[in-house]
Amino acid sequence: MNKIRFNHLLGLEGLSSEVITEILDSAEAFLKVLSRPIPRVPSLRGVTVANLFFESSTRTRISFELAEKRLSADVVNFTASSSSMNKGETILDTARNIEAMKVDVVVIRHFAQGSPHFLADRVNAAVINAGDGSHEHPTQALLDIMTIRRKTGDLKGLKVLILGDIAHSRVARSNIYGLLTMGVNVKICGPSTLIPREIESMGIEVTHDLEEGLDWCDVVNVLRIQLERQNEGLIPSLREYQRSFGLTRNHLERVGGEKIIMHPGPMNRGVEIDSDVADGPGSVILSQVTHGVAVRMAVLYLISGREQSIE
């Protein structure tokens, strides 16, 4: 028997490989549910989930909402534009109000790092981090790891290159924690202005040469380059960035071998990734989206049980 404590999902930092494996294994069962004629199960009948999106998001919000509905939970949505945040309410007051409405699970996306942790300490509901600033985005990393595992069968010893803006990326951070826990080798690649200084102390190699990184890896996870980085002076221009770090068919052909290509979306086609790579062989970008719903169903299912110990 495998005792697992799992009251909130705030990040992948510190999450054991047993818990990650449990989530991924459950997600496989939910993936099967999603391909049935009626892709809905009654497991979370009576459970109310609030989606609090203080920062705009389309894909993650829809993915969570779909996962909740596929599990038969009751769903309420608060989005930045329509919520009282615009009227000056603090996040704690918002949370207290939600609590007063007897919500069981809170899914939160917020621009401030640590806001899900802040909430988790103050409300009775289970809290799921759907992205907090540049800190963590655990369900994205879980769906990335699930996609890699489904493609390769085994994670141990695999080589994953994370390409792009590592410093500002919650996707990169959560991926690094999760992949290292699962025994995957991680290397990062990007301009030195977009790579955090402390990264090498985590046992991760850094390269500034895209083809060297590609040659080394089995999987490339291409991150979105935010257009604001140009104004902050961290990259000279998008064109310049594309010339050094944009993933093109030419790069892949020069390096050779089969690479699995991933991107968390939304993509800047022609900047960090070219269309013939994104839509080409080896791309699993749309599978990632499908797996996202299954992984979120697994997390919601496991977090909603009365005691999160698993037999």
Place this chain on the structure above:
Amino acid sequence: MEKLKQRIIDEQGLERTLARLAHEILEANPGTEGLALIGIRTRGVPLAERLAKLISTIENSADVPVGVLDITLYRDDYLTARKTPRVQATEIPFDIYNRNVVLIDDVLFTGRTIRAAIDAILDYGRPARIKLAVLIDRGHREMPIQGDFIGRRLVTLPGEEVRVRLREVDGKDEVVLVEMQAESSYEEDR
């Protein structure tokens, strides 16, 4: 802790019981046309596979399709259960529409598992009918559900448990009645 009270079926007994069940299923569905067996995890699955083999041997017919059903997501005690049950995959590799489905489980007890199984099957499509075959019916129903093909009916007391052991899962074939000696007779998934 549990104490052995009685051995109910041994290895040869199990073979004879399964052979009879196979004949009964065939009698109700001559020619295996449209027939499909669905085993409920865990021990309903090897039972379904054995019955399917027996049926196609007796009838000298093509293989009878077998599905695997995990009812975890359809349980009515999910939010109150002490332990979060592990979800496993359901595999139904055939179209359920208009089939004569026979659900297979090891022990019929409260009937709640079968209720969940029927709901799960209906989410895959509309079968012509669903029948139920169990190795042991031990009584104490909490739902209006009964078996159609029954290996053995057993009069049991609350606090007693029927343990079905199958070589595919447990390394040997037998059915025993045990008495639970712990403070709780909570029915664990075995």
